[in-house]
Amino acid sequence: MDFIPYGRQWLDADDEQAVLSTLRSNYLTQGPQIAEFEQALCQYTGARYCVAVASGTAALHLAVAALELPEGSEGITSPNTFTASANSMVYCGIKPVFADIDEDSYNISPSEIEKKISDKTRLVTAVHFAGQPAEMAAIAAIAQRHKLKVIEDAAHAIGSNYPDGSKVGNCRYSDLTIFSFHPVKTLTTGEGGAVMTNDPVLYQKMVLLRSHGITKDPDAMSQTSGPWYYEMQALGWHYRLTDMQAALGISQLRKIEAFKTRRRELVATYNAAFSHSDLICPPREAAGTQSCFHLYVVRIAFAKLGKTRAQFMQQLAECGIGSQVHYIPVHTQPWYQKNYGCKQGDCPKAEHYYESCLSLPLYPAMTDADQTRVIAAVKKALA
Ligand SMILES: Cc1ncc(COP(=O)(O)O)c(C=O)c1O
Numbered sequence: 266m267d268f269i270p271y272g273r274q275w276l277d278a279d280d281e282q283a284v285l286s287t288l289r290s291n292y293l294t295q296g297p298q299i300a301e302f303e304q305a306l307c308q309y310t311g312a313r314y315c316v317a318v319a320s321g322t323a324a325l326h327l328a329v330a331a332l333e334l335p336e337g338s339e340g341i342t343s344p345n346t347f348t349a350s351a352n353s354m355v356y357c358g359i360k361p362v363f364a365d366i367d368e369d370s371y372n373i374s375p376s377e378i379e380k381k382i383s384d385k386t387r388l389v390t391a392v393h394f395a396g397q398p399a400e401m402a403a404i405a406a407i408a409q410r411h412k413l414k415v416i417e418d419a420a421h422a423i424g425s426n427y428p429d430g431s432k433v434g435n436c437r438y439s440d441l442t443i444f445s446f447h448p449v450k451t452l453t454t455g456e457g458g459a460v461m462t463n464d465p466v467l468y469q470k471m472v473l474l475r476s477h478g479i480t481k482d483p484d485a486m487s488q489t490s491g492p493w494y495y496e497m498q499a500l501g502w503h504y505r506l507t508d509m510q511a512a513l514g515i516s517q518l519r520k521i522e523a524f525k526t527r528r529r530e531l532v533a534t535y536n537a538a539f540s541h542s543d544l545i546c547p548p549r550e551a552a553g554t555q556s557c558f559h560l561y562v563v564r565i566a567f568a569k570l571g572k573t574r575a576q577f578m579q580q581l582a583e584c585g586i587g588s589q590v591h592y593i594p595v596h597t598q599p600w601y602q603k604n605y606g607c608k609q610g611d612c613p614k615a616e617h618y619y620e621s622c623l624s625l626p627l628y629p630a631m632t633d634a635d636q637t638r639v640i641a642a643v644k645k646a647l648a
Contacts, residue, residue, distance in 0.1 A: 269639060270587040272449035272560070275524065275630045283516035287509045298511035303459070305518050310423075310434030312442070312461035314468035317511060318475055321420045321445025323504035324458035325353035325390075328416050328441040331460075331470040332388065334359055340388035341381050342418075343373035343399075344594040344615040350390050350418045351595050359388065360605065363596040365612040370548050371395070371562070374614075375403040382407075388414045393422035393433060395560040395591070396451075396528075397548060401427060401438035420445035423452060424525045424557030434461045441467060446510075449628075451524055451557055452517035454510035474501035525557040527629040531636060532558045535625065538640045539563065543570070543647050545621075560591055561627040563643075564618070570647065574623065577646050584642035589624045 287298055303315040318324050329340070336358035342350050344363040351361035364377040371394050378389060389408055391399040401417070408415045417439045419425075425433045434442050441464075444450075446457035462468055473480060478501030483489050486496045506514075536546045545564035550556050567574050578588050594615040596607035609616065626639050 266585045267635075268585050268587065269626045269631070269635050270628075271589040271624050271626050273628050273630065274448040274453045275520070275628065276453075277520075279519070280513055280516045283512040284509050287512040290508075292508045294507040294509075295505060296508035298508040298515065299506060302506075302511035302514045302518075305515055306434070306444075306459055306461065309518060309521070310432045310442075310461055312434055312436050313463045314461070314465065316460045316468065316471040316475055317506045317514070318458050318460065318504040319506055320456050320504075321443060321447065321450075321458035322349040322353065323475075323502070324443035324445070324460045325349055325416070325418065326356050326502070327471045327474050327504060328443055328460050329353045329357045329359065329388070329390075330474055331467045332414050332440065333470075334387045334414070337385065338387040339383060339385040340390060341373075341378050341386060342390040342595075343392045343394070344596045344612040345371055345373075345394055345592050345618065346392040346418065346595060347420070347592060348595050348598060350392050351601070354388065354390070360385075361595075361601075362386070363594075363607065363612050363615075365614045366394075366618060367400075368614045368618065370397060370400075370551070371618060372397065372399040373404075375400050375407060378404065378407055382411055382413075386411065386413060388416065390416040390418055391439075392418040392420075393425060395547065395562055396421045396425050396556040396558045397550065398422060398425055398427050398433055398554055398556070400551075402429075405438040415439035415441075417442040419443060420447075420450065420458075421559035422557065423450070424521050426553075426555040428551055428553035430553060436461055436463045440464060446514060446517075451528070451559060452514065452521055454506065454514040454517070457506050457510050457514065470499075473499055475504045477501045477503060521557075524629045525555075528558045528627060529556075531627055531631060532561060534633075534636055535561055535640070539643070542644060544643075558627060560624045562591060562622050562624050564621040565623055565647070566621060577623070580646040581642050584638070584645075586639055586642050587626060590619075590622060591624050592619070594619055
């Protein structure tokens with residue numbers, strides 16, 4: 266019996282050929298595929314600029330760093346996310362402050378953001394949890410009123426549309442938007458990420474910071490002593506993507522609409538199958554949005570069922586089915602408790618949500634037969 270994980274990549278012969286062609290070319294890293302991938306992402310999302318990087322975490326770090334906010338500033342983010350959304354602020358000397366989620370959408374709540382704004386707040390990082398866009402129009406309005414910068418953590422949401430129909434990543438509501446291309450995400454480059462922006466100044470800064478803060482562009486240098494010469498103008502990092510990864514990304518991006526269609530089909534089948542079960546299906550999409558669902562998160566009253574979540578997951582695992590928990594609220598992590606005095610009770614809605622959430626398998630390569638197996642196993646475990 267094949268194991269069905271909670272998420273996995275889709276790779277086909279086109280992807281293999283794209284990587285092989287690059288392997289056989291003159292460039293393994295920093296060749297023509299990088300710029301082509303960046304252009305393809307701009308064309309797809311509608312943003313003007315893109316900086317491809319080594320991971321979603323690197324993308325978040327570059328995005329926060331490029332904003333050059335004063336040390337000691339505060340940044341507001343969701344507790345219902347992977348730690349990187351908050352860690353990227355810490356890397357830049359910014360204190361993360363967690364604003365509770367909306368209990369219907371599981372995304373950061375605009376009214377909770379307003380409650381957490383202080384005279385030190387300079388940034389909001391909104392996360393499009395599971396692929397469903399956060400309320401960006403409301404968040405952008407708050408940011409404008411309080412002169413805050415906005416980053417969208419769209420690690421889960423490439424391919425999703427806002428309520429106005431436009432694509433996540435176009436930065437209509439934010440200064441910067443990041444994607445992750447980890448294998449469980451909608452499209453993959455192995456490891457990888459990208460930052461989108463419409464701001465040419467932020468773009469130039471991120472290009473510099475991606476590669477040690479070093480430029481080789483004669484027009485940008487204070488002097489040119491010879492063809493070997495380069496200048497370090499900022500303290501950057503080595504966050505470059507390779508040409509092989511970019512080639513894979515280009516090939517994957519060509520398939521994104523098919524990935525999205527299949528993800529949405531699987532979600533619709535799950536929703537229909539579980540409509541009369543003792544579990545809560547994922548939030549309905551806000552009017553006009555079209556989510557490229559990254560996760561299928563259900564809510565289960567484990568205590569009422571007489572078993573723990575660990576036992577429920579074990580029962581699924583015995584049927585060859587993987588499941589996962591997204592997310593342990595970041596403010597309850599020991600490091601955040603120790604370093605920022607965060608504590609249980611700070612974000613009660615995210616904590617309450619965490620008690621009952623479970624992510625079931627969702628990925629385009631899942632067959633109808635796979636999904637039938639998952640549905641049967643979940644119903645059995647619920648019985
Ligand atoms: C919401 C969110 N942000 C950021 C990241 C970081 O992405 P990466 O793993 O590519 O560094 C992840 C990865 O899981 C994520 O889920």
